[in-house]
Amino acid sequence: MTGQSTENGNAETTEINEPVGPTAPAAPIRFPSDAELMAGENALAGIDLTDDGAGGADGEGPAGATAAAGLSLPVRPEGFRAGFACLIGRPNTGKSTLTNALVGTKVAIMSDRPQTTRHNVRGVVHREDAQIVLVDTPGMHRPKTLLGKRLNDLVRETLTDVDVIAFCIPADEKIGPGDRFIARDIAESRAPVVAVVTKADTVGREALAAQLLAVDQLGDWADIVPVSAARGEQIDVLADVLAGHLPPSPPLYPTGEITDEPRDLMIAELVREAALEGVRDELPHSLAVIVDEVMDPRGTTPGSLGPVKGAGNRMQVRVSLVVERDSQKAIVIGKGGARLKEIGVRARRGIEDYLRRKIYLDLHVRTAKDWQSDPKALAKLGF
Numbered sequence: 113m114t115g116q117s118t119e120n121g122n123a124e125t126t127e128i129n130e131p132v133g134p135t136a137p138a139a140p141i142r143f144p145s146d147a148e149l150m151a152g153e154n155a156l157a158g159i160d161l162t163d164d165g166a167g168g169a170d171g172e173g174p175a176g177a178t179a180a181a182g183l184s185l186p187v188r189p190e191g192f193r194a195g196f197a198c199l200i201g202r203p204n205t206g207k208s209t210l211t212n213a214l215v216g217t218k219v220a221i222m223s224d225r226p227q228t229t230r231h232n233v234r235g236v237v238h239r240e241d242a243q244i245v246l247v248d249t250p251g252m253h254r255p256k257t258l259l260g261k262r263l264n265d266l267v268r269e270t271l272t273d274v275d276v277i278a279f280c281i282p283a284d285e286k287i288g289p290g291d292r293f294i295a296r297d298i299a300e301s302r303a304p305v306v307a308v309v310t311k312a313d314t315v316g317r318e319a320l321a322a323q324l325l326a327v328d329q330l331g332d333w334a335d336i337v338p339v340s341a342a343r344g345e346q347i348d349v350l351a352d353v354l355a356g357h358l359p360p361s362p363p364l365y366p367t368g369e370i371t372d373e374p375r376d377l378m379i380a381e382l383v384r385e386a387a388l389e390g391v392r393d394e395l396p397h398s399l400a401v402i403v404d405e406v407m408d409p410r411g412t413t414p415g416s417l418g419p420v421k422g423a424g425n426r427m428q429v430r431v432s433l434v435v436e437r438d439s440q441k442a443i444v445i446g447k448g449g450a451r452l453k454e455i456g457v458r459a460r461r462g463i464e465d466y467l468r469r470k471i472y473l474d475l476h477v478r479t480a481k482d483w484q485s486d487p488k489a490l491a492k493l494g495f
């Protein structure tokens with residue numbers, strides 16, 4: 113059974129004693145060449161910090177060879193690099209948006225609320241010289257519930273297994289205890305860490321320069337890269353830098369593969385995104401989505417409840433929305449079922465786009481009290 117959930121409570125962290133002392137030599141800050149800079153009002157342009165050239169940090173240039181397209185696992189072109197990169201950072205720091213910008217398609221749920229990414233969502237960045245397998249993680253934070261703790265464990269597990277870590281810190285927020293908590297944690301990791309100053313479009317040049325310096329003081333980074341995923345600025349530079357930290361390796365994924373996230377997780381994310389639309393304040397983080405069944409009438413599904421009358425040849429998708437309280441159930445369902453209907457329409461559109469075929473979507477709302485702190489309920493939901 114597939115399930116997902118969110119962290120309860122907000123992202124506020126209790127004050128943690130640090131701080132990190134002044135660090136050794138500044139990490140190279142990666143800026144685009146003049147040609148790459150976008151015209152017009154660009155916060156990234158014109159900052160007086162010089163670049164030593166975009167590209168791999170270890171001095172080995174890209175081979176310029178082309179990954180053999182069309183083969184299931186292409187042969188390794190000369191100088192090719194491939195490996196795993198993990199985006200980490202406080203909630204709401206732009207990790208999902210950046211993943212999508214790097215991969216070039218929507219793979220992770222986006223939200224203006226913290227804590228919406230609960231799974232390691234992978235996207236594969238295909239380049240001529242490298243293949244970067246991106247692992248997007250849940251926001252790291254001080255755990256308040258059992259779920260929070262398990263999410264952190266998940267992040268740590270991920271960190272032991274990647275080739276490079278991209279630590280996301282937004283340009284428009286002062287570095288706080290949450291960032292320091294993560295900085296300290298990742299200092300122990302084997303992998304090189306690239307500090308990424310996200311949302312660079314939200315501040316002016318001076319503020320961006322100040323943030324870059326503050327980030328530099330925060331830890332020992334292999335590189336520092338300011339980006340704006342919203343405007344698509346510096347995304348290639350970041351991909352260059354990340355690729356430079358990957359080991360020489362043949363491609364790990366067939367060319368063209370965008371995400372290997374299981375289909376059901378993606379369906380659950382789309383339903384969840386639709387369910388939160390417009391009621392994020394009332395339903396903050398107590399909503400879990402479980403895909404109970406996906407049935408293709410053209411094939412046979414063992415244990416299936418059977419085809420739904422009138423669904424025709426459409427794929428049948430049964431999903432449960434699980435909330436903690438009856439009052440939340442009422443919010444999800446709405447007057448006379450109006451909201452649930454809206455959720456269904458929105459979610460169905462998203463799922464049909466994703467599956468590229470018509471579906472029949474069946475949504476159920478149930479209450480499971482305090483599931484976020486109940487180990488049995490969590491296990492049922494897939495945590």
Ligand SMILES: Nc1nc2c(ncn2[C@@H]2O[C@H](COP(=O)(O)OP(=O)(O)OP(=O)(O)O)[C@@H](O)[C@H]2O)c(=O)[nH]1
Pocket residue numbers: 201202203204205206207208209210221222223224225226227228229250251310311312313314339340341342343
């Ligand atoms: N202006 C601007 N906004 C951005 C940028 N990147 C992300 N955002 C916004 O910041 C908010 C959070 O972005 P997400 O990508 O969901 O952040 P996240 O770190 O994945 O969040 P969690 O899933 O909660 O960990 C959203 O409202 C985005 O639209 C950017 O480059 N510029």
